[in-house]
Amino acid sequence: MERFIDLKSFNTFGLPVVANYFVRIAHSAEIKELIENPVFKENRRLILGGGSNVLFLDDFFEGLIIQMDNTGWEIINEKDEIVYVCARAGTDWSFFVDEMVEAGLHGLENLSLIPGKVGAAPMQNIGAYGVELKDCFHSLEAFDLQSGNIRVFDKPSCNFGYRSSVFKHAARGRYIISAVTFALKKNAELNTSYGNLEEYLKQSGIKNPGIKELSEAVKTIRQSKLPDPRYVGNAGSFFKNPVVHKLLLDDLMKEYAQIPKYELGNNTYKIPAAWLIEQAGWKGYRLGDAGVHDKQALVLVNHGSASGREIFALAMKIQLDVKTKFGIHLDPEVNII
Ligand SMILES: Cc1cc2nc3c(=O)[nH]c(=O)nc-3n(C[C@H](O)[C@H](O)[C@H](O)COP(=O)(O)OP(=O)(O)OC[C@H]3O[C@@H](n4cnc5c(N)ncnc54)[C@H](O)[C@@H]3O)c2cc1C
Structure with a gap:
């Protein structure tokens, strides 16, 4: 120690x-x-x-x-079209995705270049470009800090939701995830339909991308929009995209007819938090070294020597302002320690 x-x-x-x-x-x-x-x-x-x-x-x-600090991955089973790959918790996520893409195994390519380790990925059911970890998750192994036993979680027991899981809520802090198993496919239809991605592929003249081309496209888009933490401190999206009821949306549309929205069913809609923050005038804002990224309003940045409390204070100001202007509560995605 x-x-x-x-x-x-x-x-x-x-x-x-x-x-x-x-x-x-x-x-x-x-x-x-x-x-x-x-x-x-x-x-x-x-x-x-x-x-x-x-x-x-x-x-x-x-x-x-x-x-x-346990790293590496191995194929543990194969059944028809499905290959079961177990990755240890300390493995770099982006490295693991690259290895799967290189091996021609489908399922994780849209999640290319997300920072972090494999063990944390189920925690918030990481997602990007129309795909979430749960889509090809099989099971995970975790150490129960209360009982001292190892427990295997299948998909239902992880209770995955939008940027959430049982590990982020009911069982927070109780389990150390030590390995995650994915069910990947030898052949599968690629998910290219997500807005930005579809547009990028079209503009680049890529008609039927292979798994590698898709992964490269995702990386290029990410690099053009998100600040690289090696140069500008950040934790990706600071807030989750809020889900609102149709009644609230109808009210907002009277003033903001162009509000972007994704229908989720059951009279509910997801609204991009970035749009709300940008409309509220925070994009590119900077106070001292704490700021809002100038290309993506959902990303709070540390320009150098901001303190954790300064970044948090900025997040709270944005949260209050969005609530006041739109009546919508923004829930942080980042874990506040
Ligand atoms: C530039 C940038 C872009 C990003 N883009 C995305 C994106 O597109 N989609 C997305 O979903 N996220 C994104 N993120 C957020 C982040 O990359 C993911 O949430 C990632 O999974 C966090 O991994 P980590 O290892 O860094 O976890 P940490 O930040 O170290 O931990 C996150 C949480 O997981 C818990 N945890 C970590 N390891 C374990 C373990 N082994 N067992 C149990 N609990 C554990 C921690 O206690 C903490 O609560 C982005 C972040 C950045 C900086």
């Missing part, structure tokens, strides 16, 4: 947070030892992957950071 570790390179906002205790777990068996350790028993704990979806409020984390 290490002490006083600087987490600046372990969180994509680039905040210089110091952790009192820090432990890396290379084998699931080490977790059994860890939970007997007094430091584990007596301290607040945080399981950290790549730190690309967390905002630390304080510059000292008075507790224990646990990071899964």
Whole structure:
């Protein structure tokens, strides 16, 4: 166990947070030892992957950071068209997706270039370009910190929803995910219908993209729109896209006829949070080193030396302003620590 570790390179906002205790777990068996350790028993704990979806409020984390350091993947079964691939929690997500694309296994290509580790991906059911992790999820293995046992979760028991799962809500902090198994396909129709992607492929003259071309297209679009955390601190989308009832939408449309919306059924609609934030005038805003990205209003950025609390204060101002202007509550997607 290490002490006083600087987490600046372990969180994509680039905040210089110091952790009192820090432990890396290379084998699931080490977790059994860890939970007997007094430091584990007596301290607040945080399981950290790549730190690309967390905002630390304080510059000292008075507790224990646990990071899964087990990496790699293997094919564990094959059945007709389906290949079951198990990836260990500490594997870099983007690297894993590239490997699957290279192997010609379909299912994850739209999720190319999402930062973070495999173990964190089920936490918020990561999604991009019309695909979510749950679409090709098979099961995961997790260590129960309460009972000390290993538990296997199938898809229904993960309770996946839009940027959510049982791990983000009812079972928050209880399980350390150690490996995730995906059911990938040898052949499948590619999902190219998502707005931006369809448009990009059309403009690039790509008619029937293969899995690699699709993955490259996703990467190119992402790189053109999202700030690279290596240069500008950020955690991707700060807020989730809100879901509103038709009655509220009808009211808003009287003033904003052009409001973008996606029908979800049951009289509900998803509205892009980026549109609301942009309409409220926050795109490109900067106060000190905390700001809103000038190409994507949903991304809050650290231009250099903003503190976690300054970024959080900006997020709260935006949340209040959007609520006042549109009557819509924006829920943070980022985990506030
Ligand atoms: C530039 C950028 C673009 C992004 N784009 C997207 C996108 O398109 N779609 C999307 O969904 N997300 C996106 N994100 C958010 C982020 O990449 C994902 O949420 C990612 O899965 C987080 O992985 P991580 O390893 O960094 O997790 P962390 O930030 O370290 O942790 C996130 C949460 O998961 C928990 N956790 C981490 N590892 C484990 C584990 N092994 N077991 C149990 N709990 C664990 C943590 O306690 C924390 O609550 C983006 C972020 C950035 C910076």
